[in-house]
Amino acid sequence: MAQIDIVDVGHTYTAGAEQERWALKPMRLTLEAARTYALVGPSGCGKTTLLNILSGLVKPAQGRLLFDGSDVTALPTKARNIAQVFQFPVIYHSMTVYENLAFPLRCRRWDKARIEARVHQVAEALGLDHRLRQPARRLTADDKQLISLGRGLVRDDVAAVLMDEPLTVIDPQLKLSLRRRIREITEQFRPTVVYVTHDQYEAMSFAQEVLVMKDGRVIQQGTPEQLFEAPASTYVGYFIGSPAMNFLTVERVGGQVTLAGRPLAMAWDVPDAPQIQVGVRPEYVKIVGEPAANVFPTRVRGVRDHGPQRVLEVELAGQLIKVKTPREDGVPATGQILVELPRAKVLPYVDGHLATTPRAADPE
Amino acid sequence: MSRLYATFKYTLISVWAGFVVGPFMWAVLTSFKDANGVQGGATYLPWVQYEPTLTGWQNIFGGAGGVDVVRPFLNSAVITLVASIISLALGALAAYGLSRYRFKIGFIANSDIIFFFVSQRIMPPVVLVVPFFFLLQWANLLDTIPGLVIVTVALLLPIAVWVMVDFFNGIPRQIDEMAMLDGCGPFGAFVRAILPNSVPGLTVAAMFCAVFGWNDFFFAFRLTFTEIQTLPQAVVALNSSIPPWWTLSAAALFGMSPLILLAVWVERYLSKGSLPGVIR
Ligand SMILES: Nc1ncnc2c1ncn2[C@@H]1O[C@H](COP(=O)(O)OP(=O)(O)O)[C@@H](O)[C@H]1O
Ligand SMILES: [Mg+2]
Numbered sequence: 005m006a007q008i009d010i011v012d013v014g015h016t017y018t019a020g021a022e023q024e025r026w027a028l029k030p031m032r033l034t035l036e037a038a039r040t041y042a043l044v045g046p047s048g049c050g051k052t053t054l055l056n057i058l059s060g061l062v063k064p065a066q067g068r069l070l071f072d073g074s075d076v077t078a079l080p081t082k083a084r085n086i087a088q089v090f091q092f093p094v095i096y097h098s099m100t101v102y103e104n105l106a107f108p109l110r111c112r113r114w115d116k117a118r119i120e121a122r123v124h125q126v127a128e129a130l131g132l133d134h135r136l137r138q139p140a141r142r143l144t145a146d147d148k149q150l151i152s153l154g155r156g157l158v159r160d161d162v163a164a165v166l167m168d169e170p171l172t173v174i175d176p177q178l179k180l181s182l183r184r185r186i187r188e189i190t191e192q193f194r195p196t197v198v199y200v201t202h203d204q205y206e207a208m209s210f211a212q213e214v215l216v217m218k219d220g221r222v223i224q225q226g227t228p229e230q231l232f233e234a235p236a237s238t239y240v241g242y243f244i245g246s247p248a249m250n251f252l253t254v255e256r257v258g259g260q261v262t263l264a265g266r267p268l269a270m271a272w273d274v275p276d277a278p279q280i281q282v283g284v285r286p287e288y289v290k291i292v293g294e295p296a297a298n299v300f301p302t303r304v305r306g307v308r309d310h311g312p313q314r315v316l317e318v319e320l321a322g323q324l325i326k327v328k329t330p331r332e333d334g335v336p337a338t339g340q341i342l343v344e345l346p347r348a349k350v351l352p353y354v355d356g357h358l359a360t361t362p363r364a365a366d367p368e
Numbered sequence: 369m370s371r372l373y374a375t376f377k378y379t380l381i382s383v384w385a386g387f388v389v390g391p392f393m394w395a396v397l398t399s400f401k402d403a404n405g406v407q408g409g410a411t412y413l414p415w416v417q418y419e420p421t422l423t424g425w426q427n428i429f430g431g432a433g434g435v436d437v438v439r440p441f442l443n444s445a446v447i448t449l450v451a452s453i454i455s456l457a458l459g460a461l462a463a464y465g466l467s468r469y470r471f472k473i474g475f476i477a478n479s480d481i482i483f484f485f486v487s488q489r490i491m492p493p494v495v496l497v498v499p500f501f502f503l504l505q506w507a508n509l510l511d512t513i514p515g516l517v518i519v520t521v522a523l524l525l526p527i528a529v530w531v532m533v534d535f536f537n538g539i540p541r542q543i544d545e546m547a548m549l550d551g552c553g554p555f556g557a558f559v560r561a562i563l564p565n566s567v568p569g570l571t572v573a574a575m576f577c578a579v580f581g582w583n584d585f586f587f588a589f590r591l592t593f594t595e596i597q598t599l600p601q602a603v604v605a606l607n608s609s610i611p612p613w614w615t616l617s618a619a620a621l622f623g624m625s626p627l628i629l630l631a632v633w634v635e636r637y638l639s640k641g642s643l644p645g646v647i648r
Contacts, residue, residue, distance in 0.1 A: 061549075082552060087549065155550065
């Protein structure tokens with residue numbers, strides 16, 4: 005349980021590279037104690053590098069790292085008291101399952117009875133309790149990863165638990181229940197958790213706060229709610245949400261934003277810029293029967309099943325957008341439908357970045 | 369086609385086996401002959417073509433007119449064993465360091481250090497023996513077992529380092545990282561997480577060490593005089609103006625026996641499939 009301050013930490017694997025090409029651009033970030041963070045971003049964006057810097061496996065090229073205010077930048081991994089789970093199973097082949105799980109505790113000289121109790125507790129939670137005596141190398145990849153996971157969760161005195169896409173190799177069937185188990189275990193001793201995943205659904209459902217990374221930078225940090233409601237950039241809008249956020253190029257005539265020749269009202273002041281896009285989540289686009297303000301005629305181009313929902317692809321003023329509708333609404337009979345872009349849910353983007361300044365006195 | 373291939377394959381294997389086993393069988397036959405048995409051309413069938421005797425074997429165990437090879441055998445065993453253990457211990461440590469850490473001393477990097485080790489074996493032994501002689505003389509270790517152990521370590525260490533660097537490079541670095549996360553220091557990670565997984569590599573290295581250590585003749589020959597004699601020296605010393613082939617054969621077979629036993633044991637271990645694929 006520790007607050008982690010990342011102060012101007014940056015890293016490059018090739019000495020002398022210019023900063024623009026560093027694997028991790030210098031960043032300033034605070035991870036609060038006992039909070040659960042999800043780190044998402046495409047492959048190669050520096051997620052693993054950041055984790056390894058936190059655990060001390062990688063020494064950052066610059067910057068300082070503070071745990072609860074004290075500088076740990078120079079401390080070796082062993083002294084940082086951090087648990088980490090790698091993407092692929094790492095087990096000690098010469099040991100049994102029990103010995104694997106007990107190893108971190110034995111290294112820290114816990115007494116035997118306490119080790120025994122804790123190992124059994126974690127093994128039970130992960131469904132490994134009936135194979136504790138088996139040699140670890142005989143297990144399947146799934147089970148090996150469970151051991152890795154168990155070793156990461158077995159110490160209840162760690163400053164932080166770092167998990168690097170721990171469920172990638174796990175059977176999808178098992179993923180859901182495992183995620184819940186991980187949550188249950190960590191909630192018992194409430195460490196700071198950083199959970200790397202490229203699965204945005206996993207991130208949104210698991211974490212209290214989500215960090216979106218791209219090209220070695222954290223480009224947005226916020227609660228799942230904030231990321232969903234107000235992506236800071238079109239990139240985050242595409243990355244978070246399924247299907248991705250809709251973006252439409254709009255015109256600005258005088259002080260008024262227009263789309264397809266009709267005025268588009270928004271709850272924000274829109275800056276004057278040569279090119280303006282608006283973003284709206286497919287969840288918020290409404291199919292309506294009557295023309296009204298912010299209602300636009302569209303043509304249906306396609307229908308896709310999306311679990312319990314249905315996604316319509318419609319063409320609005322020559323641009324395709326997606327509309328998520330409940331399944332029971334059925335597919336609209338006509339090729340022409342009216343959709344409403346709710347005023348409060350339409351966000352302006354300039355140069356790919358959110359450009360909202362909430363109106364001083366919003367009449368609503 | 370496949371029949372032709374099979375014929376070809378087995379012919380080749382048979383020829384090769386003949387090459388390998390032939391001299392060995394020859395030595396076995398000869399070791400049970402005496403002066404009469406080896407005269408007048410080759411003979412193969414005991415009791416039919418010649419009368420088998422134990423003269424050769426008696427000679428190497430202190431029989432009249434022979435040399436007792438038991439003492440040299442023990443000398444060789446002690447030197448090989450101690451030198452192999454030291455080489456494996458030092459070699460594994462050096463190899464682990466070279467496999468896991470990047471060194472840079474001026475223009476010298478890891479690969480150069482590894483090459484430096486291996487180059488000790490590339491150099492002709494003649495080049496090494498003179499400095500070894502003076503070093504041992506300076507340390508007052510000429511003609512002693514510790515002196516030969518030191519020299520043998522110098523010969524075996526490159527092999528151990530070479531084999532083990534390769535082996536450690538094959539063990540994922542994540543294992544070390546994991547051990548450090550679990551609370552080991554670099555040395556603890558090596559001893560507790562890496563070494564237990566290194567039995568196959570260590571076995572191969574030990575095998576090489578044993579063979580090279582056991583068979584060394586040249587250095588023992590040059591660096592000892594009267595006190596210490598190793599087995600290869602003793603075998604050569606059996607030679608005289610009329611070579612006692614039967615005694616030489618018995619000595620050679622006796623000298624080979626530990627390596628043959630070792631090979632059989634390691635081969636079993638190999639065929640159990642436990643050498644490769646220990647990691648992942
Ligand atoms: N050990 C390494 N040596 C050199 N480059 C590396 C190393 N590890 C990662 N990189 C590079 O750093 C960048 C970030 O990698 P990484 O942190 O593994 O990304 P992620 O975990 O988000 O996929 C990538 O461009 C990758 O190629
Ligand atoms: Mg990664």
